[in-house]
Amino acid sequence: MERAAKTLLFLYKIVIMIDTHAHLMDQSFDSDRGRVIRDAFHAGLQTIVTIASNFSDSDSGAILSRDYPGLYYTIGLHPHEADSWHADTSRQSMKNRIKSALAVGEIGLDYFYHFSDPTIQKQVFLEQFQLAMEFNKPVVIHCREAFSDLRSLLGEWKNAPHRGVIHCFTGTIDDAEYFLNLGYFLGFGGMLTFSRSDHIRTAAGFCPLDRLLPETDCPYLSPIPLRGTRNEPAHIIHVYRALAKLKHTHHSVLCEAMRNNFNKCFSPSQPATACFPIAPDSSPLN
Numbered sequence: 390m391e392r393a394a395k396t397l398l399f400l401y402k403i404v405i406m407i408d409t410h411a412h413l414m415d416q417s418f419d420s421d422r423g424r425v426i427r428d429a430f431h432a433g434l435q436t437i438v439t440i441a442s443n444f445s446d447s448d449s450g451a452i453l454s455r456d457y458p459g460l461y462y463t464i465g466l467h468p469h470e471a472d473s474w475h476a477d478t479s480r481q482s483m484k485n486r487i488k489s490a491l492a493v494g495e496i497g498l499d500y501f502y503h504f505s506d507p508t509i510q511k512q513v514f515l516e517q518f519q520l521a522m523e524f525n526k527p528v529v530i531h532c533r534e535a536f537s538d539l540r541s542l543l544g545e546w547k548n549a550p551h552r553g554v555i556h557c558f559t560g561t562i563d564d565a566e567y568f569l570n571l572g573y574f575l576g577f578g579g580m581l582t583f584s585r586s587d588h589i590r591t592a593a594g595f596c597p598l599d600r601l602l603p604e605t606d607c608p609y610l611s612p613i614p615l616r617g618t619r620n621e622p623a624h625i626i627h628v629y630r631a632l633a634k635l636k637h638t639h640h641s642v643l644c645e646a647m648r649n650n651f652n653k654c655f656s657p658s659q660p661a662t663a664c665f666p667i668a669p670d671s672s673p674l675n
């Protein structure tokens with residue numbers, strides 16, 4: 390292989406990115422889901438976690454993950470849908486599906502939209518959190534304008550092996566410190582690029598590099614300069630650029646750190662490593 394081509398391939402290999410929070414089962418991807426995933430892998434992603442909002446998402450995610458190595462899925466009921474939890478059947482439905490899922494999520498509390506009653510949100514969160522503990526799964530937690538209640542709930546489990554991420558983190562530095570001390574990672578996405586998100590940048594700046602996770606939360610929260618368009622995993626490059634700037638670090642250093650964080654947080658069966666993501670070649674540098 391030509392020296393220049395070898396160098397290019399080497400550079401490509403060390404800047405492999407990940408998207409730890411994508412909603413690929415969203416209906417906005419119905420017409421071109423496969424293309425979106427392939428575009429992401431060609432854009433330099435090796436790992437994507439498609440996050441479930443309900444059990445149907447989880448079942449579809451399981452099917453999709455069989456077609457794409459590096460694509461993982463979660464199981465869980467979003468706080469917006471907490472009212473649809475059935476005391477008799479939902480727990481067993483989750484138990485039947487949980488083993489092959491990467492994580493439990495997204496679960497949590499959302500007091501901004503109030504789509505579900507807060508008391509029910511707390512109950513359903515705890516049910517799912519306990520299942521995650523029982524099956525030794527990490528959790529993907531959504532929290533919007535409910536940090537005080539989330540801290541109280543998790544605080545009652547101080548001795549539990551907390552593993553997971555507070556995704557799309559919007560809390561204060563005090564909140565960040567609390568969740569970091571419990572053992573959580575903090576997820577940051579397109580909001581890092583918004584002009585009015587100084588508090589998010591402050592929190593990301595405060596969070597140690599080895600406790601950060603990058604995410605798109607697609608199809609939502611498209612980063613600048615793509616605001617107003619459907620977000621996709623391939624757009625994670627703008628999140629990486631914002632993080633690299635905040636952390637005064639090189640893109641390749643950030644890429645390696647994020648892969649390590651992903652492996653630590655989620656312990657996937659196939660760790661994210663700096664390897665060629667499409668059409669594997671056993672020794673492309675030789």
Ligand SMILES: [Zn+2]
Nearest residue numbers: 410440495606
């Ligand atoms: Zn989400």
